[in-house]
Amino acid sequence: MGRKFFVGGNWKCNGTTEEVKKIVTILNEAKVPGEDVVEVVVSPPFVFLPFVKGLLRPDFHVSAQNCWVRKGGAYTGEVSAEMLVNLGIPWVILGHSERRQLLQESNELVGDKVAYALSQGLKVIACIGETLEQREAGITAAVVAEQTKAIAAKVSNWDNVVLAYEPVWAIGTGKVATPAQAQEVHADLRKWLHDNVNAGVAGSVRIIYGGSVNGGNAKELAAQTDVDGFLVGGASLKPEFVDIINAAT
Numbered sequence: 001m002g003r004k005f006f007v008g009g010n011w012k013c014n015g016t017t018e019e020v021k022k023i024v025t026i027l028n029e030a031k032v033p034g035e036d037v038v039e040v041v042v043s044p045p046f047v048f049l050p051f052v053k054g055l056l057r058p059d060f061h062v063s064a065q066n067c068w069v070r071k072g073g074a075y076t077g078e079v080s081a082e083m084l085v086n087l088g089i090p091w092v093i094l095g096h097s098e099r100r101q102l103l104q105e106s107n108e109l110v111g112d113k114v115a116y117a118l119s120q121g122l123k124v125i126a127c128i129g130e131t132l133e134q135r136e137a138g139i140t141a142a143v144v145a146e147q148t149k150a151i152a153a154k155v156s157n158w159d160n161v162v163l164a165y166e167p168v169w170a171i172g173t174g175k176v177a178t179p180a181q182a183q184e185v186h187a188d189l190r191k192w193l194h195d196n197v198n199a200g201v202a203g204s205v206r207i208i209y210g211g212s213v214n215g216g217n218a219k220e221l222a223a224q225t226d227v228d229g230f231l232v233g234g235a236s237l238k239p240e241f242v243d244i245i246n247a248a249t
């Protein structure tokens with residue numbers, strides 16, 4: 001396989017200057033594997049991005065949590081991909097379920113956002129995941145395939161894409177997917193990529209899991225063949241984020 005382990009920390013809409021300084025100090029002092037083993041990307045709110053980038057250790061990287069779908073301009077409140085590039089922010093999370101649910105971001109819009117961000121030179125953590133109702137209805141595979149298809153329809157080069165499977169029912173609930181549940185969906189996604197994109201992309205794209213990952217469950221999840229890392233929410237704001245990074249080894 002040879003896929004480098006990836007651990008993302010999605011801080012969501014959290015933090016004060018003091019809190020951010022504390023988190024970054026913990027990260028800067030953390031004993032973790034080298035970046036040849038695990039890639040660590042933390043995603044503060046926009047307002048803290050340059051601040052965190054300036055304080056964070058050089059082997060960790062920063063990500064935005066979203067960006068606009070086209071070139072900047074008369075779009076009040078939006079932040080463009082060009083602005084992130086201008087600030088030296090290399091990554092962006094797109095299609096997070098909280099934006100799909102709360103802001104009605106459609107599969108097509110997410111696909112367009114991913115394509116535009118890549119076109120501007122950003123690396124993308126593209127999020128997909130089913131709701132509890134969809135899982136209970138037995139349509140998880142179809143839902144995540146549809147979400148991935150909308151991204152694949154607009155992406156020609158997957159080198160700078162990490163796919164994050166985040167079951168909505170596991171986000172912020174403490175109800176983490178079992179290792180078997182995560183492995184099943186990740187394997188389905190890798191097969192979908194193999195059958196609908198190509199074998200090279202299927203073998204190289206990192207598919208990471210998000211949804212109530214913590215220091216206690218990360219190791220077992222990381223041991224799954226097709227789990228290539230995590231996108232961590234709540235626990236990324238705590239010292240246990242370091243334990244999650246170390247689950248890579």
Ligand SMILES: O=C(COP(=O)(O)O)NO
Nearest residue numbers: 010171172211212233234
């Ligand atoms: O939304 C998440 C996961 O959040 P939690 O770890 O808090 O479930 N990652 O983007």
